[in-house]
Amino acid sequence: MVFPSIVLFALLAVSSAAPPQRQKAVHERKTLPPSFSRVGAANASQSLTMRLGLKSKDTTGLIDALMRVSDPASPSYGQHLSQAEVNAFLVPSAETTTAVNAWLVENGISSNKASSAGDWIEFTIPVKQANDLFAADFSVFKHAADGSEVVRTLQYSLPVDLQDSIILLFPGVSFGSISMPPKVEQELGKVPVAKRQSVPSACATSITPACVQALYGIPATPATQSTNRLAVSACNLTSGFINQWASSSDLSVAYRPDAKKGKFTVQSVDDGINVDLIFGLFAGIEADLDIEYTVGVATNVSTIFITVGNNNTDGLAGFLDLVIDLLEQTDPIPQVLTTSYGSNEAGISSALANQLCMAYAALGARGTSILFASGDGGVSGSQSQSCTTFQPTFPAGCPFITMVGATSGVPETAASFSSGGFSNVFARPSYQNAAVSTYLAALGSTNAGLFNRTGRAFPDVAAIGNNVQIISSSLTQSVAGTSCSSPIFARRVSTSPPSTTLCSYRYEYSVISLINDRRIAAGKKSLGFLNPFLYTNPGVFTDITTGSNPGFPASAGWDPVTGLGTPKFGALLAAAMALP
Ligand SMILES: *[C@@H]1O[C@H](CO)[C@@H](O)[C@H](O)[C@H]1NC(C)=O
Ligand SMILES: *[C@@H]1O[C@H](CO)[C@@H](O)[C@H](O)[C@H]1NC(C)=O
Ligand SMILES: *[C@@H]1O[C@H](CO)[C@@H](O)[C@H](O)[C@H]1NC(C)=O
Ligand SMILES: *[C@@H]1O[C@H](CO)[C@@H](O)[C@H](O)[C@H]1NC(C)=O
Ligand SMILES: *[C@@H]1O[C@H](CO)[C@@H](O)[C@H](O)[C@H]1NC(C)=O
Secondary structure, three states: OOOOOEEOHHHHOOOOOOOOOOOEEEEEEOOOOOOEEEEEEOOOOOEEEEEEEEOOOOHHHHHHHHHHHHOOOOOOOOOOOOHHHHHHHHOOOHHHHHHHHHHHHHOOOOOEEOOOOOOEEEEEEEHHHHHHHOOOOOEEEEEOOOOOEEEEOOEEEEEHHHOOOEEEEEOOOOOOOOEOOOEEOOOOOOOOOOOOOOOOHHHHOOEOHHHHHHHHOOOOOOOOOOOOEEEEEEEOOOHHHHHHHHHOOOHHHHOOHHHHOOOEEEEEEOOOOOHHHHHHHHHOOOOOOOHHHHHHHHHOOEEEEEEEOOOOOOOHHHHHHHHHHHHHOOOOOOOEEEEOOEEEHHHOOHHHHHHHHHHHHHHHHOOOEEEEEOOOOOOEOOOOOOOOOOEOEEOOOOOOOEEEEEEEOOOOEEOOOOOOEEEEEEEOOHHHHHHHHHHHHHHOOOOOOOOOOOEEEEOOEEEEOOOEEEEEOOEEEEEEOHHHHHHHHHOOOOOOOOOHHHHHHOOOOOOHHHHHHHHHHOOOOOOOOOHHHHHOOHHHEEOOOOOEOOOOEOOOOOEOOOEOOEEOHHHHHHHHHOOO
16 A cells, blocks of 8 residues: 655755754555544654565565466366466565665664565564654553554555565554454254255254254265365464363363374464464363264374464464465365454555465465455454444455355244355455345345445355353353354364364364365366355355344345355265366
8 A cells, every 4th residue: 555645754854963864755554443543652762573564576466376287267276376387476585585685774774574475574673763764653442342452553665666566564554353253052042953964953953063964965975085184273362262271171072082193283373372282182182072073083084183372362463374374384284274363454555465465375376275254343343342334353354265154943044143144354355256246236235335336355265153062160151153164065084072162172073175085086186266166166065044133134035144055074075086
């Protein structure tokens, strides 16, 4: 984002000892999201670790390459790129790197490379210096809901000659409002009771692993391919999240038999909850194994649990570092990544949204299917809040990932909390043009002006996300949320979760990981970025046509509550096996 107004910084800061001042212009500015308030100036001597996102050599080339390997109609379908091939697109030009480094050195700052392609660099400087360098006003802002504080600025400037080389300062003007835990019993009492014949009758009131298998026709056959791997990211955002986990009287049911079999590994990003602690929880405690564990072991898919720490309390660093860490891994990388947390698009600068989306494109080009829960706030963002226009979630707008909404009940109807809508940052990608235009035409002028008709529409697909049964505090409880749905769609490793916040650990009855397993067994590549394939095969989904979120109704065909619908395993498998 380049704004026209020039800050006459050089005239204000003349000092014989100071480094040469370059003419600067405002690079990004943002109005404070309503959920935050300014507390006061940041402590001038406090250190800030910041990053600069540098302009990559060829992002257009990267996206072309991604679409070539992901579009079933392309002759290069499935021929995913290597790390070196992806980095060749992401790397900044030598001129860019040299120019930016020269400016930093001129100001006495030494920086480190912060991504394998070198498109991110990092340095730590005191607030005072940051205010001078970026003509910024770094301040403490407080989040109304949870009282957490972040240091941000509402605008910053860059030297005029570096405006094109530097895409953004991170975290700069972006405000995260990350949310992820599914809500306990959010929609109890609203479950339709009609039953599908093949689905156990108890599924009408509570969803168990057997229900998910029956609903989507997922076979019990275990996966067999050792190279088939999936990654689940979780964040230790709030102390509550981890405290609940670690202090739960429920540790006995958190025991994971497959951890011992080398099927379960842990990676930590940004000092996320440490590996020993997790293995302590999982491996150290003998358990009263219930029948579901058997299913868990049988699924036999190697799972990488990525715990993401929380550098600056609003979770944005975690978003960035998760994808940077995965891109740093040499091949092969996990074929599926599922994440059950998100933020509000409005709090994040469009430069950051674009830069993160490019990183997801890079991961997709290397062959990873990226799935995110769409959020639990309907049309008011990642969680319920008051708003005058519909709030899309982040990273839902990024067209290179697969967003998963939620359904409720058997037969399934749209869950009223399922986030969906239209991005204000990313335009509608061509793969969903027909599906979304059809929906908008039928919607007519309903809620006109409250959402952006030209934006990337989400979610793409859905899975059951309400009344999902988990065990917590030795009690069986029901939870609801799209956090339950994304793992169902993405993966299949069933065990009990450590706590209510982690329904993902039991309901991973999925679909994409199992299908990858079959493709790999047949000598084919994993599915990678899914959307071009999914949108050309709407018949592999059960279309959800009833229910609504507060802004949009579900309808025949794609809709912004349940996307294309919920998976029919057999049909999805057949379509996937027919691909090159
Ligand atoms: C400001 O930060 C410095 C360095 O971290 C610290 O020593 C000092 O106590 C802080 N001042 C206040 C008022 O918090
Ligand atoms: C589980 O997967 C491994 C490869 O990771 C395979 O060797 C083994 O046969 C599988 N187990 C079953 C029961 O299919
Ligand atoms: C994440 O949680 C672990 C365990 O409570 C803690 O040691 C670590 O400091 C946390 N990381 C961050 C960055 O908050
Ligand atoms: C977050 O903190 C870790 C160290 O705990 C650091 O390596 C990483 O660069 C930080 N990330 C960001 C985006 O500041
Ligand atoms: C609507 O979305 C487009 C992207 O499709 C974006 O360029 C435009 O700024 C958005 N409009 C508003 C009012 O946010």
